[in-house]
Amino acid sequence: METATLMLENLVKTFGRKKDVQAVNGLNLEIHQGEFVTLLGPSGCGKTTTLRMIAGFESPTSGRILLEGKEINEIPPNKRPMAMVFQNYALFPHMSVFENIAYGLKVKKQPQDQIHEKVEIVLQLMNLVGLGDRMPHQLSGGQQQRVALARALVMQPKVLLFDEPLSNLDAKLRVQMRAEIRRLQQRLGITTVYVTHDQAEAMSLADRIAVMHDGQIEQIGSPVEIYEQPASLFVADFIGKANFIESMVEDSSDDHISLELFGNSLTIPTGNHTYAVNDRVYLIIRPESVHLSHKEGAFSGEIKQAVYLGSTVEYEVEICGQVISVIIYDPQEGDKFEEGSRVSVEFSANSFHTLPRK
Amino acid sequence: MSEFIALRLREFRRLTQDGWLSLGFLVSILFLAFFIIFPLGKILSVSLSSEAVPVYQRLIAGRATWQVILNTLKMGLGTAFAGTLVGFLFAFVQVKLDVPLKKFFHLISLLPIISPPFAVSMSVIVLFGRSGLITKDLLGLRYDIYGLDGLILVLTISFFPVAYLTLLGMMRALDPSLEEAATSLGAGKWRVFRTVILPMLVPGIASSFLLLFVEALADLANPLLIGGNYTVLASRIYMSIIGEYDLNAGAVLSLILLVPTLLIYFIQHYWVSRHSYVSITGKPAGYSRPLQSKWVKWTLFTVCLLIAALIVLIYGFIFVGAIVKVWGINYELTLEHFRFVLLGYGSKAMTDTTLLSAIATPIASLMGILIAYLVVRRKFIGRNLVDFTSVLGLAVPGTVVGIGFILAFNKPILGGLVPKLTGTALIIILAYVVRSIPASVRSGVAAIYQFDPAMEEASSSLGASSATTFQRITMPLVRPAFLTGLIYSFTRSITSLSAIIFLVTPQWRIMTTQILNEAETGRFGNAAAYCVVLIAIVLTSIGLMYAVVGSTTGAERMIDI
Numbered sequence: 001m002e003t004a005t006l007m008l009e010n011l012v013k014t015f016g017r018k019k020d021v022q023a024v025n026g027l028n029l030e031i032h033q034g035e036f037v038t039l040l041g042p043s044g045c046g047k048t049t050t051l052r053m054i055a056g057f058e059s060p061t062s063g064r065i066l067l068e069g070k071e072i073n074e075i076p077p078n079k080r081p082m083a084m085v086f087q088n089y090a091l092f093p094h095m096s097v098f099e100n101i102a103y104g105l106k107v108k109k110q111p112q113d114q115i116h117e118k119v120e121i122v123l124q125l126m127n128l129v130g131l132g133d134r135m136p137h138q139l140s141g142g143q144q145q146r147v148a149l150a151r152a153l154v155m156q157p158k159v160l161l162f163d164e165p166l167s168n169l170d171a172k173l174r175v176q177m178r179a180e181i182r183r184l185q186q187r188l189g190i191t192t193v194y195v196t197h198d199q200a201e202a203m204s205l206a207d208r209i210a211v212m213h214d215g216q217i218e219q220i221g222s223p224v225e226i227y228e229q230p231a232s233l234f235v236a237d238f239i240g241k242a243n244f245i246e247s248m249v250e251d252s253s254d255d256h257i258s259l260e261l262f263g264n265s266l267t268i269p270t271g272n273h274t275y276a277v278n279d280r281v282y283l284i285i286r287p288e289s290v291h292l293s294h295k296e297g298a299f300s301g302e303i304k305q306a307v308y309l310g311s312t313v314e315y316e317v318e319i320c321g322q323v324i325s326v327i328i329y330d331p332q333e334g335d336k337f338e339e340g341s342r343v344s345v346e347f348s349a350n351s352f353h354t355l356p357r358k
Numbered sequence: 359m360s361e362f363i364a365l366r367l368r369e370f371r372r373l374t375q376d377g378w379l380s381l382g383f384l385v386s387i388l389f390l391a392f393f394i395i396f397p398l399g400k401i402l403s404v405s406l407s408s409e410a411v412p413v414y415q416r417l418i419a420g421r422a423t424w425q426v427i428l429n430t431l432k433m434g435l436g437t438a439f440a441g442t443l444v445g446f447l448f449a450f451v452q453v454k455l456d457v458p459l460k461k462f463f464h465l466i467s468l469l470p471i472i473s474p475p476f477a478v479s480m481s482v483i484v485l486f487g488r489s490g491l492i493t494k495d496l497l498g499l500r501y502d503i504y505g506l507d508g509l510i511l512v513l514t515i516s517f518f519p520v521a522y523l524t525l526l527g528m529m530r531a532l533d534p535s536l537e538e539a540a541t542s543l544g545a546g547k548w549r550v551f552r553t554v555i556l557p558m559l560v561p562g563i564a565s566s567f568l569l570l571f572v573e574a575l576a577d578l579a580n581p582l583l584i585g586g587n588y589t590v591l592a593s594r595i596y597m598s599i600i601g602e603y604d605l606n607a608g609a610v611l612s613l614i615l616l617v618p619t620l621l622i623y624f625i626q627h628y629w630v631s632r633h634s635y636v637s638i639t640g641k642p643a644g645y646s647r648p649l650q651s652k653w654v655k656w657t658l659f660t661v662c663l664l665i666a667a668l669i670v671l672i673y674g675f676i677f678v679g680a681i682v683k684v685w686g687i688n689y690e691l692t693l694e695h696f697r698f699v700l701l702g703y704g705s706k707a708m709t710d711t712t713l714l715s716a717i718a719t720p721i722a723s724l725m726g727i728l729i730a731y732l733v734v735r736r737k738f739i740g741r742n743l744v745d746f747t748s749v750l751g752l753a754v755p756g757t758v759v760g761i762g763f764i765l766a767f768n769k770p771i772l773g774g775l776v777p778k779l780t781g782t783a784l785i786i787i788l789a790y791v792v793r794s795i796p797a798s799v800r801s802g803v804a805a806i807y808q809f810d811p812a813m814e815e816a817s818s819s820l821g822a823s824s825a826t827t828f829q830r831i832t833m834p835l836v837r838p839a840f841l842t843g844l845i846y847s848f849t850r851s852i853t854s855l856s857a858i859i860f861l862v863t864p865q866w867r868i869m870t871t872q873i874l875n876e877a878e879t880g881r882f883g884n885a886a887a888y889c890v891v892l893i894a895i896v897l898t899s900i901g902l903m904y905a906v907v908g909s910t911t912g913a914e915r916m917i918d919i
């Protein structure tokens with residue numbers, strides 16, 4: 001079995017005089033050697049706090065942090081073999097690019113010529129050649145970001161930590177840096193924990209995504225697992241869009257269940273949950289798995305709203321009193337549907353997914 | 359509970375793991391405890407001991423006491439009112455009017471900050487006194503400037519800069535879009551001012567008012583010189599120590615002065631700042647359109663100009679006083695006063711004062727920054743107490759600090775570990791440091807709040823210890839605040855009178871007390887020459903500190919608007 005580089009065990013962090021702010025609430029996470037894990041969740045769910053505990057800037061109220069099997073709770077941040085890249089880059093404004101990158105090596109009292117050599121290497125690696133003498137305020141946002149990354153990489157850390165590092169860049173640059181970070185991480189094989197609230201960023205970067213909610217990890221898995229088999233309503237709702245249709249189990253066999261769907265019966269594979277007859281469930285289906293047409297079909301609905309977005313059209317369709325979101329790609333190709341018109345609705349049978357409903 | 363204790367212990371252990379930084383913290387905290395808490399405690403214990411009972415009986419029986427308290431209140435309220443008004447006017451003109459001479463007005467309002475005590479009083483007496491150049495010679499009036507009106511005039515001129523700087527910061531920070539929003543909702547100019555701007559400035563106005571009140575109460579120099587028969591608490595304390603050698607009475611009166619002063623100071627410090635809508639970042643929030651009404655604009659400008667002219671006249675006239683035979687009577691030119699100060703009796707005072715202030719300044723500034731860093735960046739249980747104590751040095755009137763020092767250090771303490779300090783130069787340096795620390799702490803706190811803690815965390819994450827981070831990252835980033843601290847400390851020290859007046863001995867001559875001697879015995883010429891020399895020393899030193907510590911600083915920004 002592969003040993004985890006970084007393990008978080010039952011991590012708890014409370015803030016406030018009365019310990020009434022539960023920022024992190026019994027969090028467990030294993031991160032393997034060389035793995036890229038993102039912590040994804042809405043603002044305030046405890047991502048930053050978790051990352052800062054890993055870095056050593058906050059000490060856990062309870063729980064353990066293990067690096068290569070050894071507890072590091074009491075080790076101060078400057079003694080941990082990790083490097084962090086901050087949201088606002090936190091470049092030292094009074095030092096040049098070169099001095100910023102060399103800072104950690106100087107602190108370690110490495111010989112001058114080695115420092116030079118290493119800094120030159122990362123400057124090259126990060127496409128920063130020739131900028132060594134610039135001051136941080138003379139750099140563009142993207143360059144500052146690269147310097148921040150270079151400053152962390154030059155330390156050859158065992159773990160690389162990122163806290164929403166791309167949130168200050170414009171959309172195009174963000175996509176570009178995203179690719180660059182992924183490429184570097186793959187090449188250097190550094191274990192990485194990356195905090196973001198942007199699901200596209202998480203999906204494109206991570207080997208595994210840990211979706212956080214209220215100080216806990218709600219689900220952890222590959223981007224595909226997270227999207228296609230969300231373990232909770234929260235995850236389904238937070239990652240992409242989802243329709244939740246209330247339903248009831250009519251019949252249940254070993255590998256299939258039958259459900260009621262808008263007055264019809266639907267049989268689908270059981271999935272991760274086992275149900276008994278009459279159990280209440282949510283049927284979950286992504287908007288892109290719903291199809292509209294003018295032909296006769298199983299279900300008939302009325303278009304309540306149509307929003308044209310160029311590459312897609314988003315519809316709100318009412319079926320049997322319930323409103324379903326539908327996304328149609330490539331709208332120039334297929335039919336268009338007017339608000340108020342009636343359409344027939346089809347669901348991709350394999351795209352359904354269920355979760356228990358209380 | 360045990361978890362609580364464990365946590366606290368862990369916090370304290372962190373504080374001790376920072377090498378020389380920990381040592382700095384320790385020294386600073388011990389300093390606060392030993393030179394602020396202990397002397398104040400001494401005043402409390404003396405003034406509440408049985409020996410003090412007769413003093414209270416005498417004070418309560420004597421009608422004069424109540425008169426003194428009443429006098430003090432009148433003076434405080436008058437100064438607070440007038441000073442806030444003038445400060446508001448200057449700030450308003452600076453921020454909201456499009457008029458010439460704004461930079462001149464700004465520099466004029468900074469002048470009283472670096473001015474030695476007595477300067478304004480002396481000049482005002484010679485200009486507006488019984489035989490004043492303007493009142494008697496020019497206008498033929500028989501006007502007696504001594505007393506409440508004279509006091510309020512000189513105190514207003516001396517302290518309005520406090521109100522000006524507070525309100526200037528606040529007005530700059532006001533978001534102009536609020537004003538625009540109100541205007542676009544149909545409110546007229548006057549209504550916008552009344553319903554949007556003024557309410558936002560209320561905390562600033564209240565805070566200026568309270569600060570000025572406290573400053574006026576604490577001032578000693580002006581009541582001594584221009585108070586005449588109008589006795590206030592500070593001058594009463596002076597008399598009981600210098601005239602009557604009655605330390606007990608001094609302690610009791612100090613307590614009477616201390617309680618309201620502290621109360622108001624902390625109302626100002628904690629309450630007002632919490633009820634503030636405007637956060638002062640130092641950066642202007644945007645560009646607000648200057649006030650258009652010509653009538654209002656030029657009226658305010660004229661008033662401002664007149665006040666500025668008065669200040670220029672007063673300070674210019676001091677220079678005149680220093681180079682004429684008998685100021686106010688014989689205007690024949692002479693260099694004898696300057697000879698007295700620079701080459702004669704005064705030269706020792708000049709070097710002594712400069713030396714002691716120069717020793718106190720870096721100590722106060724460094725401790726100020728360390729305390730600021732401790733208060734802003736570290737979590738530990740005594741943090742609020744440290745913060746609170748560090749401002750005490752300024753909140754407590756100087757006379758009270760002086761008496762506390764006498765009571766605390768007029769004999770060896772801690773079993774002889776600390777020798778008797780009264781009579782030494784050391785005690786004067788210590789008093790200077792106590793008085794200067796608060797300003798350094800304030801400017802340090804403001805500076806440290808300004809920069810992202812991520813900067814220090816980044817350093818730490820790259821392997822630097824706390825001490826290295828402080829030295830390589832924090833210090834360079836707060837350098838402007840450090841310089842501001844240096845300048846404030848030096849200026850405060852070299853111009854301070856009330857805190858050291860009871861501590862000076864003949865071995866060490868201090869310029870401010872020399873000025874008092876000369877002025878009290880009517881030798882205004884020598885006193886004026888001292889004042890001019892003192893201002894010259896302050897300005898030169900500020901220039902020097904710029905050169906040594908660097909030039910892109912907050913202080914520069916303060917002068918350079």
Ligand SMILES: Nc1ncnc2c1ncn2[C@@H]1O[C@H](COP(=O)(O)OP(=O)(O)O)[C@@H](O)[C@H]1O
Pocket residue numbers: 015016021022023041042043044045046047048049050
């Ligand atoms: N230093 C702190 N003091 C008090 N509360 C805090 C502190 N840091 C974070 N919190 C609270 O903890 C919760 C989680 O914060 P954070 O970890 O920053 O969330 P995220 O990074 O996911 O947005 C929030 O409710 C936040 O207000």
Ligand SMILES: [Mg+2]
Pocket residue numbers: 047048049
């Ligand atoms: Mg965050």
